[in-house]
Amino acid sequence: MSTFWSLWIIVLTVISFVGITWILFANRKSTGSGPDKTTGHIYDGIEEYDNPLPAWWFHMFVITIVFSVGYLIFYPGMGNFKGVLNWTQVNQWQAEVDRAETKYGEIFAQYRAMPIEELSKNSKALKMGQRMFSNNCAQCHAGDARGGNGFPDLTDGEWLYGHSPEQIKESIMAGRSGAMPGWLAALKEEGVSEVSQYVKNLSVGGEVNEAAKAKFQMFCSACHGADGTGNIAFGAPDLTNDIWLYGGSLGQISHSIRNGRNGRMPVHKELLSEDKIHLLTAYVYSLSHNP
Ligand code: HEC
Ligand code: HEC
DSSP states (O other), rough: OOOOHHHHHHHHHHHHHHHHHHHHHHHOOOOOSTTTTTTEETTEEEEEEEEOOOOOHHHHHHHHHHHHHHHHHSSSTTTTTTOOTOOOOHHHHHHHHHHHHHHHHHHHHHTSSSSHHHTTTOOOHHHHHHHHHHHTTTHHHOOOOSOOBBBBOOSSOOOOSSOHHHHHHHHHHEEEOOBBBOOOHHHHHHHHHHHHHHHHHHOOOOOHHHHHHHHHIIIIHHHOOOOOOOBTTBBOOOSSSSSSSSSSSSHHHHHHHHOOOOOEEOOOOOOOOHHHHHHHHHHHHHHHHOO
């Protein structure tokens, strides 16, 4: 803050203090001149008393003023003056973080030493994992981890990138990017609608269009597999079941094929410590592995 604004605040604060104190003391004594100490105002026969503030009320005001002066001496408030305690929000936050680190550090270290499979059966660890999930992951994967359009359900049996402890941890640590190109240019309108119907039929059954099948083999099988069951190396989903990342209606499937899809799971290794990610991995692992 520049010296001018600092002084500006100090002067305004002091003027307010003096003003408030003056008003308080100026009103201590009744100046009522009427026979019953009234102000002399009469309206519709109602008169206004001119009583001083009750003593307890007056003293409360005095205490608040003394408190505020003390506060402004010890804590920041007077422009650039830092207060004699040198208190800052950052210091306080850091102190709280340090306290929490020592308190929870041990628990985390203990959990860190346990393998994911074992940790995923530890109800205390899962509770901590769930809380961390609510804070860091629920905005995308939903509170119950069932995901939504474009955000995978982490509780079901289908995994874009695999569901071993290592694969889940890798998804969280390093993030993931799904790269499904758009196919309108290669397939043209007619091809898109043919192949869309073919993909739809992969999950619901129906007559196989040989021309569409040939196109699928040519353009799609490299990632989704010849039979359409997907490949975790590319994060290419299984197209043969009824689990859909972007919706399984004919319209949604053809939107995916025509325009492509690029889901992005953000990198978390800079945001969360490895201890925390270990615990989160156990939580996510538990969702689909524990009955
Ligand atoms: C900004 C949104 C966002 C946040 C926050 C987010 N994710 Fe994701 N996550 C995604 C998306 C989108 C994908 C799918 C990526 C793709 O389509 O290739 C994904 C994929 C995943 C996968 C892989 C799923 C699979 O099928 O293989 C896991 C595991 C995962 N997230 C766990 C987490 C955890 C744990 C957190 C919290 C630490 C988290 N995510 C936070 C958006 C998010
Ligand atoms: C380069 C690899 C690659 C190729 C080639 C590819 N896909 Fe994909 N496809 C993906 C990936 C990765 C995703 C998931 C995108 C995401 O996570 O956001 C996907 C998603 C989809 C989806 C959405 C699935 C869902 O669950 O909502 C459909 C439908 C689809 N692809 C069909 C096709 C068809 C049809 C072709 C051929 C014309 C094709 N893909 C070619 C990689 C590929």
